[in-house]
Amino acid sequence: MGKVAMPAPLTGAKKISVGMLSLGCPKTLVDSELVLGILDKSRYEVAEHVSHCDIALLNTCSFIQEAKEQSIDQILNLAELKKEGQIKALVVLGCLVQRYQKELEKELGEVDAFVGTGDYETLNQVLGQVVQRKRISQIGHQPGFLYTAAIERIPLTPRYTRYIKISEGCDHICSFCMIPTFRGKHRSRRLDDVVCEARRLVEKEGARELVLTGQDTTYFGRDTDNQFLLPRLLEELNRIKGLKWIRLLYAYPSCVNDALIEAIGSLEKVCHYLDMPLQHISDSVLKSMRRGMTKQSTYALIEKLRKKIPDLAIRTTFIVGYPGEGEEEFQELLAFMKEAQFERLGMFVYSNEEGSHAASLGGQIPEAVKEKRFHEGMVLQQKISEGNNQRLIGKTLTVLIEGRDEKNRRLYRGRSYMDAPEVDGLVDVRVPDRIRLKEGDFVTAQVESVAEYDLRAAYLQLETS
Numbered sequence: 001m002g003k004v005a006m007p008a009p010l011t012g013a014k015k016i017s018v019g020m021l022s023l024g025c026p027k028t029l030v031d032s033e034l035v036l037g038i039l040d041k042s043r044y045e046v047a048e049h050v051s052h053c054d055i056a057l058l059n060t061c062s063f064i065q066e067a068k069e070q071s072i073d074q075i076l077n078l079a080e081l082k083k084e085g086q087i088k089a090l091v092v093l094g095c096l097v098q099r100y101q102k103e104l105e106k107e108l109g110e111v112d113a114f115v116g117t118g119d120y121e122t123l124n125q126v127l128g129q130v131v132q133r134k135r136i137s138q139i140g141h142q143p144g145f146l147y148t149a150a151i152e153r154i155p156l157t158p159r160y161t162r163y164i165k166i167s168e169g170c171d172h173i174c175s176f177c178m179i180p181t182f183r184g185k186h187r188s189r190r191l192d193d194v195v196c197e198a199r200r201l202v203e204k205e206g207a208r209e210l211v212l213t214g215q216d217t218t219y220f221g222r223d224t225d226n227q228f229l230l231p232r233l234l235e236e237l238n239r240i241k242g243l244k245w246i247r248l249l250y251a252y253p254s255c256v257n258d259a260l261i262e263a264i265g266s267l268e269k270v271c272h273y274l275d276m277p278l279q280h281i282s283d284s285v286l287k288s289m290r291r292g293m294t295k296q297s298t299y300a301l302i303e304k305l306r307k308k309i310p311d312l313a314i315r316t317t318f319i320v321g322y323p324g325e326g327e328e329e330f331q332e333l334l335a336f337m338k339e340a341q342f343e344r345l346g347m348f349v350y351s352n353e354e355g356s357h358a359a360s361l362g363g364q365i366p367e368a369v370k371e372k373r374f375h376e377g378m379v380l381q382q383k384i385s386e387g388n389n390q391r392l393i394g395k396t397l398t399v400l401i402e403g404r405d406e407k408n409r410r411l412y413r414g415r416s417y418m419d420a421p422e423v424d425g426l427v428d429v430r431v432p433d434r435i436r437l438k439e440g441d442f443v444t445a446q447v448e449s450v451a452e453y454d455l456r457a458a459y460l461q462l463e464t465s
């Protein structure tokens, strides 16, 4: 690395405050919580705000172009704060670092240290160097980090909702994705270790909702035990007293088997919610994407899920503007959306990831066409979502209360089983004057009116278990 003039060391009688800004997905959020947990508490204390601390940590994302740009913008914002003296040092971690080590080291002289996705456990050594005003890069070539229940996590979510990462890395070979190159091969945690952590989060830290995450949660156990262990894990978690909801993110469609459908449908604490990115429906696009699914197998899977779990909320994502996606393939996708009536849906505009197979393909789609398709797809989903919500009017739902409206104090805000934190809709619950609710309470409420994505409901009662 090039030489950079360094100011005086960051030492003194007081503890050094460390702030964290976590970008990207829940998997990165878990890493950020672990990083804060790994900090030597005799030397460092966790700051409330990343913009007012001695050392700012920025955990980055590099999933798609938009995520990369956001990460770079935040690095530059924090570098500006460093220049103004509001923070004293800046450490950048995570996916962007793992992927673009050389470029970042060269271009971003304001950054004091870089830490890769497999190197979080070295954080105290890295900060030791930063405190001495030595610039450092700690980036292993093969990310192999896999956390265990023994590592403390400092929560960045409310105590009642906690994420658990059950595996790291990915063994799939989707043509558009570079994640396996900077997150490594799939590594499952031990089932008993996950259960041990879940018990601690519920019994000692007060979690009521556990959200299971990983690059592909359905692959859990395949590498360690040569079998799909997710259904068994759900069974074990379902036994934890005090836990109310278990929610599953990032299911890979070709690994959603009968045992998993049975577990989701029958275990009382497992939300009837499945986040399952399908990415497309056209056979030619799916084949090129190397998703291991066809149009026919996708339709069959959706039909089976709907039949076995009638109130299942399916969240999916689609990519529009993939190379070779002609107007015909795009119309096929819209027709599928109309038929499947997904409760939750996200759409990405395809972006070339350098080094990926898809980036080398012919038939790249002009940006304006991609944007038009994205817009058309989202307008359609808005209508579908509103129609789905209309059908909920008069129904009763369990709502997890997350806060209270600042202006209208009779209105509380929460989520139903159909809503994962951050990405899905909200339920506003109208509560009589005499009722006071706390964050983390579960209430029964009756849906009164709806918008495209959110619901308005009337409070009926507090749920006690």
Ligand code: SF4
Pocket (backbone or CB within 6 Å): 170, 171, 172, 173, 174, 177, 178, 179, 180, 215, 216, 252
């Ligand atoms: S499943 Fe596919 S898209 Fe998801 S992380 Fe693995 S390779 Fe990437």
